[in-house]
Amino acid sequence: MSHQLKNLVIYSSLERDSIVCNYYNLITKEDYNERQRSYFNLVKDLVQCGNTLMEHIMLLMIESENHILTKLIDEDYRLTEFDYACIKNDLMIINWLVHYNVDQAIQDIDNQHGLLTFLLDNTSQHHQVKNYLDYFMLVRDRPIFHQQCDDFVTMMKSQGTGRFSSHTAYYMTVNNTIKPIEKFEPLKWSLIYDYDIQKERLRKNTEAFVKSKFYHHALLVGASGTGKSSSIKAIVDLYKDRRLRLIQLHKGQLSQLPALIEEIKTSNLKFIIFMDDLSFEVNEDEYKFLKSFIEGGVLNETKNVAFYVTSNRMHLIKEVRSDREGEIHIQDFIHEMTSLSDRFGLYLTFESLSQKAYLEMVFKMIQEDQLDYDRDWVEIEAKKWSIRQGGMSGRVANQFVKQLHMIGEDL
Template sequence: MSHQLKNLVIYTSFERDSIVCNYYNLITKEDYNERQRSYFNLVKDLVSCGKKLMEHIMFLMIESENQIISKLVDEHYRLTEFDYACIKNDLMIINWLVHYDVAQAIHDIDNQHGLLTFLLEKTSQHSQVTCYLDFFTVVRDKPIFHQQCDDFVVLMKSQGTGRFSSHIAYYMTVDNTIMPIEKYEPLKWSLIYDYDIQKERLRKNTEAFVKSKFYHHALLVGASGTGKSSSIKAIVDLYKDQRLRLIQLHKGQLGQLPALIEEIKNSSLKFIIFMDDLSFEVNEDAYKFLKSFIEGGILNETKNVAFYVTSNRMHLIKEVRSDREGEIHIQDFIQEMTSLSDRFGLFLTFESLSQKAYLEMVFKMIDEEKLDYDRSWVEVEAKKWSLRQGGMSGRVANQFVKQLHMIGEDL
């Protein structure tokens, strides 16, 4: 028992994790002072990371990545007896950690205010953690055979593995670090109204992508507030349980694409690289990174990456000022931008709403929110609101309904 963590052969990161080590020392060490110290270190570490103990342990499993795990989740790989032995070994150790009677270990510890008690609950709002906890609930106090190992590998494949598997969406910081979006709460797919044809084409393309069929990179063009970005974020949420993830980049980070693609290309997950409101000026050349990846080369072998880009401009050209001296250069630039936009196999146009479509969207939102207002009054006020906001779009309709929630008829 004294070297259980060292016996892990797949999830070797447990042995290097301070929370797991403090927990392990708390339940195994005989020296009172050592256990007391481990207790308070464990509480402090859990409070610092913002997770319960079992959530943290499950996240460690979910985010682990190494050659063994990559092999196990490969769709074409068949488990060997050695694989079964490795999985069984680790599941037995982790099962023991998950279900250990901690109350027995801390009965003589100064459990001030029951601090640890609150952090030991085996519950989580994170869907993947819940799936893993459910698995260990099923195998509790049971021997681990081939069937349990097979079930666990199915779980790994369905939920994804590696550092990008624990969250749905990620973004790149100013120092080019990829960070998770902790609360990813996009507009629901069913609540994006009107653009049914565009939505269906985007859905079919995304479904083909997650099913490893032929797919296109997508360019969504249209006026501001028409639902381009909302559609991309919502479609990722719609297919999150099929191992789809989103990574958002800004134009200035296009130079980081080679390193990013290299990091994710062997993952079992599917990634949508999302760039919002993209356009280029004549003197910018960052577009070359994007063009080179979409044209071919590395992406011919990278089947788990799709680029979904939005823009307010048809050919991604921000502004062109012509003069005689620079006319040839400008024409070359326009040609390059046209060539780039043509490489997006899925081109979706989100046109501005007519007044009729705008009002229909407002009424759909009001019905969805179960707001009870006179329809004639709503129509008049929605028109006034669109004039104040400078146009009619899905965003403006949504803002109007929010305003109704806030102040009602005192608009």
């Protein structure tokens, strides 16, 4: 049989996956008992992993890592005839798996409940998976020639491959393991109003980063709710199809930076290490990890990592306890913290909004959401809302517009 799993060359890891093997046995084995066992093992494993069958197969492809894939997605690499033969071989086998009509097998084994039927959905909300599924829908009834191989490699180059390619954003758990943020749904870049100068500087820096040109680590400073974090998350989402990923850490995890950098430095992806609302006190020394990596020996050789940090403090200093610390120590600390801020080549200030800018932001959001309210009434209510919320910011404006949605629902 030409579609045997053992014939996979680039994606040979699929042959070792229990879900794929059970699916393959279900549609190829002649022994009824063996097919039945594979069927229910397949259903149980899919329920356990929480994905449909096709999502699982696509994720295995996306997260595959080997020297062949590393070579294929290199921007300067040109495919050889051997590469085309390998790609065509694997795509034909996987295309057969994806589009095999399993209805008869389900009917023979499970004609009462049809459990597997519910786990065969060929659509997905997962961005990277959707791209792969769309590709296989395009080649469903078509032969795979060089052009189809080129199209597939182009898609791989845009998304990257390996462990961190399947999601846009990740976070570090309390156990210091990296997990994907399954529902990463940041505010759209175009919907972050005002701060046009800051946004454009951040965009240009990120553009240089993804193009492997000279770039800066970025420190975004300003009042709470002004859009610092939203801008970082939105810019990552904007460049997610150019191999850009986000990993979020908090201050207590800075000691894990050496291990994290070691893990990701050889990846074909670009990583923004994001730390939100960062500040330090006199008795904290975690900043030393950040300082050494921003301008240290290791990161100088690591061209796929950028630090994007937000803070409410100009120099990341939260508190100076002069009554408990020696004056010399305090001065040394201030000097250290000032030098840490200075190591961020891109320093962006997000000032609090004026009343005019705040109201303009509110009206832009209302227009975007197509809400129909009297302009004068909205202005009065938006001012009242800002007083209750303690200030005027993008976050307060967004909260007010959400309140308008709730009012509309109650009418």
